[in-house]
Amino acid sequence: MVANEADPRRAAILAENLAKHGAPGVAVTVGPAERFSALPSAFDIIAADAPCSGEGMMRKEPVAVEQWSPTLIESCAAMQRSIVESLWKALKPGGFFIYSTCTFNRREDEDVARHMAEQLGAEPVALPMELFPGALPGDGAHCCRFLPGRVRGEGLFMALLRKPDGEACSKKTSKKRGTNAQRPMPSLAEFAKDHIDSAERFCVAGDSLVPRAHAEFAASLGAAVRPLSIGLRPAELKGRSLAPTHMLAMSSVLAAGSFPSAELDYASALAYLRGESLPDVPDGLPQGYFTPLWHGIPLGFAKNIGRRANNLYPDPLRLRLGADKLPASVPAPIVDL
Template sequence: MNLPIDFITRTGGLLGEGQFAAFREALAKEPPVSIRMNRLKTDAVPAGGHQVPWCGSGYYLASRPTFTFDPLFHAGCYYVQEASSMFLEQVLTQYVHEPVVMLDLCAAPGGKSTLARSVLPEGSLLVANEVMRNRVQVLAENVTKWGHPGTVVLNNDPADFAPLGELFDVILTDVPCSGEGMFRKDPVAVEEWSVENVTLCWQRQRRIVRDIWHCLKPGGLLVYSTCTYNREENEDNVAWIAEELGAEVLPVEVQPGWNISGNLAGKDFPVYRFLPHRTEGEGLFMAVLRKTGESEGDMPAFRQRKDKKTKAGKEKAPVLPKDAKGWLVSPDQYAWTMEQNRVIAFPILYQSVYEKLQAQMRVVCAGVQVAEVKGKDLIPSQALAMSVARDETAFPSVEVSYEQAIAYLRKEAVVLSADVPRGYLLIRYKGAALGFVKNIGNRANNLYPQEWRIRSGYLPEQVSLVVR
């Protein structure tokens, strides 16, 4: 790997000569492959894997499987995530013990969002936001596949959150950075690196944190994270947050055997650095801060977004199909609404938060989209198939072979045996729900979302699966 001269000089000065030599040697090696299991959907343990020390559901794999051709990947039974990023579990489990409203501000593609949703106390709400429109659909897909109903996905700039006021108990800012920690995975990150870009990044990171700071409750937690090594984007920014915005930097208990590095910039506050020659994973920096000071009081008068048009006069409320409520476990725990032709169930505990977000923000998805109404038909949605809140007795299910599962995920025709019932059926592979078909007798209409389908017509001769 041909590292930029300026990067060598700067990082060598940060690590020291001996450490930098080991660091550079590690960058020449293949990065580890790791996944995190979804314990809401499976108790399986990956074949041949060993556990990520700081994450109870994280595993390193002996080799890289063909994830695209693994139906359990598409079922949301696991998420492919870099092991260092799983350290977020330690932060949340050590500091969050009661239900909270948490914001993941820069969330795509969804690794830290799905991890947070797995470890937050039951009764919490997770709001996952992504500013880039071409990335937010990937975030929404991954959050939907994870299957927890207590989620909202937004597509907004950090500055858009200001009118919401002090809404969040926890905010994760996994800010866009110069990407030094991804060098051995992404050659483009090496080519695009420059001192000038580092400067642009730390300045942008401060703007992002400043924009969202007013939405964090006093006493709330800010988790600041990057995937880069330099001090400007890391320790220097943490110091700036603490001093300029008003925060206390908090310690996280770690085990010595994890080999996590601390503060390398001569500061006296705790931070957590993952360096590839010391820890089994890619580069990561994380710090935890508690907001000090008192409440800022009410924000300026709440204004509805310009593109949220109010309708004059009273309109007849759409009739909610009664059958839909029977498709979720404990339907009374949800507020049920019709949004256009979609039936949405959202945790009633946070309905007021959801309404506030709807009025001000661009909501991509929220809660569980249970069904879609087309004429007289009530069609169960893909989000319902993925949801852990779905009533398992609501639909007959059909277990399919590996070949049938791949055909279904390609949105091809699926041939079922003549003895299966007609109507809406849930397709399963190894017990995991993949989605719905409508069996009309002579054929089964594949209802898998077109935008989610496996586009490759190629199938490897030898398929390696995470769970055999």
């Protein structure tokens, strides 16, 4: 999966949130959607949440009301048409295109979907409205609206279209940008064998691991757009040795038992998430890196140096609230089964 955000600040937040979900086969890129036209027929599904006039946000954001004008709508519609035209080239024949905005006017919604059908040959696909209780059908079975007051949350428009079979684009890659190729990090392959579940499914690309099945695509992605992260970055150099990253602790492919672990009580777990050192190291815990757990769920990494453990929880993620602002009673853990 490739997640793109044009704004660098928001892209960094996007990468942070995706790392928390632990999926190893994810790339985050930064830049305008137009760059994806250099990846012809690359994606099975494209979901484009296009910049818009923000009418669906007017209830909670006064600036959405202040900036609204008919001129803004026309400007947004032109930009949306440009975005979908570029992304359409990157969609495989037979692939699906989900177009969405957080606005309500037809010019930015149904008219853009109609432009895709008339100018790009997109085929409308009927939406299963029973899956969206409270949503209203739009102009066509492939369109629907989510309105405040009828559904939870703010406003949204969505349309589903399909690229006809047999419309493959020529497989040309951009030569204007570098390939962003990096030399493999020393010993990363050995580190992966020790700490990654089914490590043979991944290959080393610079300082990251990418699924072997998508290695060629990952290389072409770096040649066309600016990647912020590709795949899993499991370790970083600390002096002459590799130290596990927080991304590895969150990853679904961290091999069970590859690091020692220590179960924390609620108070200690909160202290760890605030970035505090762990003074009470369990007896028998070997020195070196280990994973603090809460109800068996890894929280990150720490390093046992003997009498105490250094907290390696990333500073930007640490809880800033004081202990008096956090829940006093122990919450029930939510585990995705």
